Amino acid sequence: MICKDRMSMGTDIVNINRIKKIISEKKSRFYDKIFTVKEIEYISNGGHKYTTIAGIFAAKEAISKVLGTGIGSVGWKEIEILHCASGKPYVNLINKGKEKLEELGLDSIEISISHEEDYALAFAIGYRSNNINIKIDDSIKKLLPRRSRDSHKGTYGRVAVIGGSRGMVGAPYLTSMAALRTGTGLVYSIVPKSLENIMSIKLTEVIVKSAEDKNKGYFTKDSLSDILEGIEGMDAIAIGPGIGADKERTYLTEEIINNYKGPIVIDADGINCLSINPDILYKRDQPIIITPHPGELGRFLGISTKEIQENRIYYSKYTSEKYNIIVALKGANTVVASPKNEIYINATGNPGMATAGSGDLLTGIIASFIGQGLIPIDAAKLGVFCHGLAGDLASIYKGEHGVIATDILENIPYSIKKIQE
Ligand SMILES: NC(=O)C1=CN([C@@H]2O[C@H](COP(=O)(O)OP(=O)(O)OC[C@H]3O[C@@H](n4cnc5c(N)ncnc54)[C@H](O)[C@@H]3O)[C@@H](O)[C@H]2O)[C@@H](O)CC1
Ligand SMILES: Nc1ncnc2c1ncn2[C@@H]1O[C@H](COP(=O)(O)OP(=O)(O)O)[C@@H](O)[C@H]1O
Numbered sequence: 001m002i003c004k005d006r007m008s009m010g011t012d013i014v015n016i017n018r019i020k021k022i023i024s025e026k027k028s029r030f031y032d033k034i035f036t037v038k039e040i041e042y043i044s045n046g047g048h049k050y051t052t053i054a055g056i057f058a059a060k061e062a063i064s065k066v067l068g069t070g071i072g073s074v075g076w077k078e079i080e081i082l083h084c085a086s087g088k089p090y091v092n093l094i095n096k097g098k099e100k101l102e103e104l105g106l107d108s109i110e111i112s113i114s115h116e117e118d119y120a121l122a123f124a125i126g127y128r129s130n131n132i133n134i135k136i137d138d139s140i141k142k143l144l145p146r147r148s149r150d151s152h153k154g155t156y157g158r159v160a161v162i163g164g165s166r167g168m169v170g171a172p173y174l175t176s177m178a179a180l181r182t183g184t185g186l187v188y189s190i191v192p193k194s195l196e197n198i199m200s201i202k203l204t205e206v207i208v209k210s211a212e213d214k215n216k217g218y219f220t221k222d223s224l225s226d227i228l229e230g231i232e233g234m235d236a237i238a239i240g241p242g243i244g245a246d247k248e249r250t251y252l253t254e255e256i257i258n259n260y261k262g263p264i265v266i267d268a269d270g271i272n273c274l275s276i277n278p279d280i281l282y283k284r285d286q287p288i289i290i291t292p293h294p295g296e297l298g299r300f301l302g303i304s305t306k307e308i309q310e311n312r313i314y315y316s317k318y319t320s321e322k323y324n325i326i327v328a329l330k331g332a333n334t335v336v337a338s339p340k341n342e343i344y345i346n347a348t349g350n351p352g353m354a355t356a357g358s359g360d361l362l363t364g365i366i367a368s369f370i371g372q373g374l375i376p377i378d379a380a381k382l383g384v385f386c387h388g389l390a391g392d393l394a395s396i397y398k399g400e401h402g403v404i405a406t407d408i409l410e411n412i413p414y415s416i417k418k419i420q421e
């Protein structure tokens with residue numbers, strides 16, 4: 001059976017006197033059988049110490065246990081123990097050893113060797129790293145906001161997420177957490193009052209604010225003043241995930257667009273509400289980014305999803321120019337279009353991301369980058385790249401069938417680290 005675990009361990013203990021005895025009886029046969037040329041060179045340079053020989057011997061046994069074979073189908077000389085200049089041992093697998101490691105889905109083996117009086121001991125761990133073979137263009141790398149030493153949470157922006165309705169608390173949860181994981185200093189989640197308690201339990205680091213909902217479980221026109229108060233002083237806001245769409249929520253969305261004087265990321269039901277009267281966008285001079293999936297852009301433009309999918313670049317450009325907004329049209333190869341005729345086609349992401357809530361994360365990532373000071377088009381480009389890469393990293397461990405939005409959320413930090421490398 002092939003074991004596809006992320007980690008595999010092996011250990012071995014060797015009596016040094018046993019090694020001493022073998023060497024005194026048949027040194028050259030023992031060396032020839034067990035050690036590679038490089039290992040013999042190392043042992044010889046160290047004065048043929050029994051402790052060294054026993055340690056390397058134990059290390060090979062320990063590694064054969066990591067590989068699950070024992071010494072046999074993988075030979076002694078197919079597991080080589082080498083040493084860094086500092087003296088730290090490392091593992092070089094050869095032929096069958098290498099093949100077995102790949103078969104197990106492991107990337108590398110770490111080894112530690114020790115000895116005391118009569119015994120030498122080795123401990124080995126085989127692991128699968130979150131390495132992904134991707135060349136990240138400098139044009140993306142340079143967009144990542146830097147963090148200065150004497151900074152504080154206020155340095156990295158205040159972002160508010162307006163979202164949620166009864167049954168859809170997950171959407172604003174994911175958006176808020178994504179903003180936090182992307183590096184925003186302070187994230188606020190503004191939800192209908194009936195959801196305040198449950199959101200406060202779900203969210204630890206995010207500050208929860210609520211808006212009057214008259215016990216309905218969704219935003220109504222009565223929510224407006226609380227929302228406007230809640231978004232005062234924010235560097236960026238996101239609106240839409242899980243809010244639902246009706247006349248009152250359309251009124252709310254429009255009033256927020258009319259009154260808030262900073263950049264807004266609009267997603268999901270926010271886009272559905274906006275599609276009733278998109279002309280309000282003409283009155284606005286502050287940036288708007290919409291992040292529709294093809295179904296939402298189709299609704300917004302009054303055309304079919306199929307038509308959008310067949311002309312993704314065209315409709316992204318068209319919407320961006322017509323309404324003077326940035327459009328991130330999601331799906332395989334997300335298209336980002338700006339009114340300045342800029343087009344960016346994202347290469348990260350995979351079908352594992354076709355899972356509920358993965359788009360809600362993107363909304364939070366883009367809002368976060370804007371809150372940290374990026375201009376909206378750069379935030380959108382870096383945002384879709386980072387989001388797709390988080391999805392790619394999540395798929396390494398969970399596979400495309402098993403990935404859920406929480407896995408993508410948890411991989412945002414690793415995605416950012418990878419961009420930073
Ligand atoms: N846990 C939660 O609370 C969640 C809440 N959600 C909220 O649920 C509400 C409804 O959003 P939905 O997007 O589910 O429903 P929609 O009815 O807006 O869109 C779903 C449909 O859009 C089309 N579509 C989407 N992506 C496509 C693609 N790449 N190619 C072709 N067609 C595509 C498909 O026809 C799909 O069935 C939103 O407010 C959203 O924020 C979702 O985000 C899922 C998670
Ligand atoms: N086949 C795919 N390849 C790459 N990315 C995908 C694929 N399917 C979905 N995604 C990404 O997953 C996200 C889905 O967003 P969305 O449809 O809004 O989901 P939700 O509303 O459930 O959060 C988008 O960012 C989209 O680009």
Ligand SMILES: [Mg+2]
Pocket residue numbers: 267268293359360
């Ligand atoms: Mg969505």
